[in-house]
Amino acid sequence: MNPNPKKEVLLQVRDLHVHFGSRRHPFEAVRGVSFDVYRGETFGIVGESGSGKTTIGRTIIRVNPAYSGSIQFHGQEITGRISRQLDREIIEKIQMIFQDPMASLNERAKIAYIVSEGLQGRGLKKEEIDARVSKALQDVGLLPEFASRFPHEFSGGQRQRIGIARALVMNPEFIIADEPISALDVSIRAQVLNLMSQLQKERGLTYLFISHDLSVMRYICDRIAVIHRGKFVEMAPTEALYRHPLHPYTRALLSAIPQPNPLVERNKVLEVYDPQAHHPEQNRAWCDIGDGHYLLGTREEILQAGQTVHGT
Ligand SMILES: Nc1ncnc2c1ncn2[C@@H]1O[C@H](COP(=O)(O)OP(=O)(O)OP(=O)(O)O)[C@@H](O)[C@H]1O
């Protein structure tokens, strides 16, 4: 499945299903999702609210159990029962940054504690923990003195930096960023994105970037998967997805991005995706149409897509 064998697969997800609710009447939040994330890249998952994006992230960090399917990190299975050592390793190497920095920081704890939480209970000396917290705060552009303050003293952008410091302090390889800028003022979104990409370059980090907003993802993602009601409908290298969006749901998401030209914007016709009319599931399979572009489609749709994209 790896289209470029030189690329190293850091995370491999295959046919992942995640269920909530009772065994007899389960709610299938994630329904057979498969993808690879290569070392050093930013892989995006985009889709509307409730489509299962956060659930995929939480299943990777083992907060939600997988119902079936496989998740491998460095080629090691990490779903189901795993050794204590592997569990520890995952907690360290895979970190998650959360959607809402106003809600995700413990208001009653000092920044020093919030940032160091993952380091506690590992037999580290207090001085070492303090030093790592100071370093992490500086790495995200905050003053080490902030360690003794409480979250309410900080702005949204600063709070998200604290969330990033909390992840970085663990020296992770893989960061799941769940809508890291959606709750921030537009004016500070770019700062946080720039910080994330600078850290990625310096440390060779790999990101899984979750968002409902395709306009931001173009600038930061190498590849993007589009999720609809727990199923991937399309996945492609970023430019290919923007140039040749094949699934009607992808096109609907793209048409919702505002255009800079007001004349174009005013006359724009929004594409509406109607799953009823489109029968999203019947006789549709997840197919590789070449060059790393995948589509959930019928046999005819897949053949037609190949022609559109490759002219063959
Ligand atoms: N712990 C849970 N128990 C029951 N249902 C859940 C649970 N967590 C998520 N769900 C349901 O699973 C579906 C997917 O939720 P999820 O949070 O993954 O969506 P999302 O794509 O991250 O949405 P958003 O963009 O709003 O964050 C939703 O219908 C949600 O209500």
Ligand SMILES: [Mg+2]
């Ligand atoms: Mg979510």
